[in-house]
Amino acid sequence: VAYTCETAGHFFLYQVLARWEKFLATVRPSDGKTVPVKTIKTEFPFHGFFENAPKPLFKEKSYETDMEIAEGCFRYIEKMFTQLEEFRAFELLRSGLDRSKYLLVKEAKIIAMTCTHAALKRKELVDMGFKYDNILMEESAQILEIETFIPLLLQNPQDGFNRLKRWIMIGDHNQLPPVIKNMAFQKYSNMEQSLFTRIVRLGVPTVDLDAQGRSRATIANLYNWRYKKLDNMSHVGVYAEYQKANAGLVYDFQLINVEDFNGVGESEPNPYFYQNLAEAEYCVALFMYMRLLGYPAHKITILSTYNGQKHLIRDVINTRCADNPLIGRPHKVTTVDKYQGQQNDYILLSLVRTASVGHLRDVRRLIVAMSRARLGLYVFARVSLFRNCFELTPAFNQLMIRPQQLHIVPHETFPTSRLNTSRVPNSVAIQDMVHMTTLVYNFYMDKVNGMKKEFYSKAKLNADKWKKPGDIEVKDVETHVAIHPGGDSDESGDEEEKEEEKMDTE
Numbered sequence: 001v002a003y004t005c006e007t008a009g010h011f012f013l014y015q016v017l018a019r020w021e022k023f024l025a026t027v028r029p030s031d032g033k034t035v036p037v038k039t040i041k042t043e044f045p046f047h048g049f050f051e052n053a054p055k056p057l058f059k060e061k062s063y064e065t066d067m068e069i070a071e072g073c074f075r076y077i078e079k080m081f082t083q084l085e086e087f088r089a090f091e092l093l094r095s096g097l098d099r100s101k102y103l104l105v106k107e108a109k110i111i112a113m114t115c116t117h118a119a120l121k122r123k124e125l126v127d128m129g130f131k132y133d134n135i136l137m138e139e140s141a142q143i144l145e146i147e148t149f150i151p152l153l154l155q156n157p158q159d160g161f162n163r164l165k166r167w168i169m170i171g172d173h174n175q176l177p178p179v180i181k182n183m184a185f186q187k188y189s190n191m192e193q194s195l196f197t198r199i200v201r202l203g204v205p206t207v208d209l210d211a212q213g214r215s216r217a218t219i220a221n222l223y224n225w226r227y228k229k230l231d232n233m234s235h236v237g238v239y240a241e242y243q244k245a246n247a248g249l250v251y252d253f254q255l256i257n258v259e260d261f262n263g264v265g266e267s268e269p270n271p272y273f274y275q276n277l278a279e280a281e282y283c284v285a286l287f288m289y290m291r292l293l294g295y296p297a298h299k300i301t302i303l304s305t306y307n308g309q310k311h312l313i314r315d316v317i318n319t320r321c322a323d324n325p326l327i328g329r330p331h332k333v334t335t336v337d338k339y340q341g342q343q344n345d346y347i348l349l350s351l352v353r354t355a356s357v358g359h360l361r362d363v364r365r366l367i368v369a370m371s372r373a374r375l376g377l378y379v380f381a382r383v384s385l386f387r388n389c390f391e392l393t394p395a396f397n398q399l400m401i402r403p404q405q406l407h408i409v410p411h412e413t414f415p416t417s418r419l420n421t422s423r424v425p426n427s428v429a430i431q432d433m434v435h436m437t438t439l440v441y442n443f444y445m446d447k448v449n450g451m452k453k454e455f456y457s458k459a460k461l462n463a464d465k466w467k468k469p470g471d472i473e474v475k476d477v478e479t480h481v482a483i484h485p486g487g488d489s490d491e492s493g494d495e496e497e498k499e500e501e502k503m504d505t506e
């Protein structure tokens with residue numbers, strides 16, 4: 001009770017402010033009389049508090065200067081109590097929700113929320129007296145036109161005017177639009193057109209990004225044709241990670257043809273739930289291969305263009321490698337649509353379909369898929385199907401310049417010092433999915449056997465070194481010996497202890 005913000009408030013009022021006002025009454029000149037400079041120093045009531053301040057506190061040269069110092073000191077004290085007053089609400093508001101609401105309305109300078117949250121909580125926010133001047137809307141080409149307006153209406157007008165001053169929309173109409181499940185609404189009412197896209201189509205001036213800083217230049221070529229002007233930022237050609245090749249792989253991007261496995265290509269166990277087992281196995285095999293070479297799992301993402309395939313790939317991973325500490329899981333296994341706005345160093349992409357192109361025919365989906373990788377993009381697909389799709393040709397023409405079999409560099413480990421531009425003399429072309437899975441299995445067994453061998457030879461070495469009790473020589477101690485037999489003031493001492501101390505200070 002003694003140390004609450006409330007008591008601090010009373011203390012300020014009755015002890016601090018009262019003293020300050022008394023001080024002012026003494027030192028302020030009245031009726032044209034002058035007050036001696038010295039009076040400020042002698043009457044100042046907070047000498048004790050400013051004990052640690054550089055001395056002397058008052059210069060005693062002019063009345064104005066010393067008065068300014070005194071007022072500065074008081075402002076310092078006053079600020080502390082003002083802050084305590086601001087925290088006072090937290091003594092009363094006990095639940096996390098109440099506290100966050102208080103912060104939201106009174107303190108927060110920047111508030112982040114989704115448009116869906118804004119829609120759900122609109123009434124609550126307006127009732128709370130929520131206020132804001134600027135809106136920054138990210139991925140606004142992916143928001144329904146009607147939803148775009150909700151964030152603009154989270155506060156009541158003041159004197160008949162909306163206080164909103166600025167609205168910045170960031171988005172890319174070349175990537176995927178909002179999701180409309182009903183086909184009639186989507187196509188015939190054109191509900192999938194966002195306000196952002198409408199504004200762009202109407203010719204409203206926009207600020208266009210003219211350089212990308214994510215992908216290698218070679219990978220950027222797969223999608224930059226879709227933009228008016230999209231160069232590469234300078235660091236993309238300069239940083240070492242962009243200059244080095246992808247370890248164990250000949251190319252930085254490749255389209256890998258996947259034929260039927262046991263006579264099956266795409267399958268549709270439920271309506272619109274497309275799967276392709278051969279591609280799923282191939283993707284996972286490449287992931288396992290990369291992990292065995294030393295690629296970190298969190299740098300690899302597996303994408304597919306269908307939800308069904310996402311589930312199948314997850315199943316394959318759970319069966320083959322998720323519980324294996326040598327391999328584990330990739331950073332994410334998800335759909336291209338869900339991955340819009342995200343990126344990773346290496347993307348393995350499964351296009352699933354083998355009978356018809358399906359919804360990849362929408363170039364916006366292709367652009368999202370091609371633009372997620374920083375350093376490596378490996379696309380698994382039925383080449384004969386996709387190469388004939390007119391809409392996709394600018395990307396597929398480039399993909400098809402390279403061989404359509406995965407080319408690997410055996411025995412190279414991650415990270416490699418090989419430059420991305422250098423030629424690889426002894427690469428191996430993978431014939432098909434079965435070839436890859438067999439190779440990965442053998443590679444895995446070799447690695448495990450190698451590790452076992454190393455482990456046992458080390459164990460043997462340790463066994464050779466084993467000493468019987470009494471074998472250890474007692475050396476003369478040269479360093480300081482403590483007076484007490486249990487005392488340990490030895491400077492050169494315990495490494496572990498030093499580590500602990502270091503960690504403590506950090």
Ligand SMILES: Nc1ncnc2c1ncn2[C@@H]1O[C@H](COP(=O)(O)OP(=O)(O)OP(=O)(O)O)[C@@H](O)[C@H]1O
Nearest residue numbers: 172175209212213214215233235340341342343371
């Ligand atoms: N100025 C910069 N310097 C260094 N790297 C940059 C710079 N700008 C962007 N990048 C790199 O590019 C990546 C992509 O940037 P960002 O996520 O802002 O793009 P975006 O336009 O939101 O992409 P998308 O919407 O397609 O996902 C960043 O993660 C960063 O690695």
